[in-house]
Amino acid sequence: MLDLDMGKYAAFVWPAWGLSAVVLAALTARALTSARRWSAELKRLEDEPRS
């Protein structure tokens, strides 16, 4: 059964999991947004009409 009652250790288990979730989400977001930003910039430069 799913057990989400951490009893007297809730103050240690949840911060450990919560912090891990935040850090993994931030790493993911950073990797994906910077990938999108630089790809868009490369495309813009390549599409730019050469003078």
Next chain:
Amino acid sequence: MFGLANPDRFLRFTRPLTPVLWGLAAVLLAAATWFSFIAPEDYQQGDTVRIMFVHVPAATLGLMAYAALGVSSFFALVFRHPLADAAARAAALPGAAFTALALVTGSLWGKPMWGAWWAWGDARLMSVLILFLFYLGYMALRASIDDEAKAARAAAVLGLVGLINLPIVKFSVDWWNTLHQPASLLRADGPSMSAVFLTPLLMMMAAWTALFLAIWLTSIRTEIIRRRVLSIRARRALEA
């Protein structure tokens, strides 16, 4: 192996691979989280055993990412290949984040189980703190030198030197008497852990590994593209 070192071929080859890794990481993370909370309480550690399911993967990936950084630095120094430098650079931030997580979650586990947040005399804790400082030094060094080629070479030397610390982290629990427990997974007589905890732990480690690979590959690709943008900008600036 060196065929893939061509940036164009690398971009083409990893293009279909990255979404697969991101998807795999998401599925594994969800499943491993579920299994982490249906596992029973440990008879000695109670619910704090669930901290293990994030602490051990964080520490393992902190080491693995540094191995990736160090080996890439070696190839960057010896073969002067830009892809190797991009790979080293891309491993630094996720590696530092994983190592920081290992330190903080370890602290949150140490307080209820050892009665202390931190122990300055403990060889495992200190060697992991040094690992974290190597990451910080690596990133600070890169950021402090404007000339990117010079920054890359200096950082590669530092990255290579830091490899010495990896076996010290791994074997610190055998070489010295530490508060930290010895290895439970990679030991000569096989894992010394009940299957109810071993299963979610191994799933979680697979999930974090997939996520690291997804982040790393994506960031290497971004780094190649970023350099392309910078060189186009520089060329156009000259032409103008």
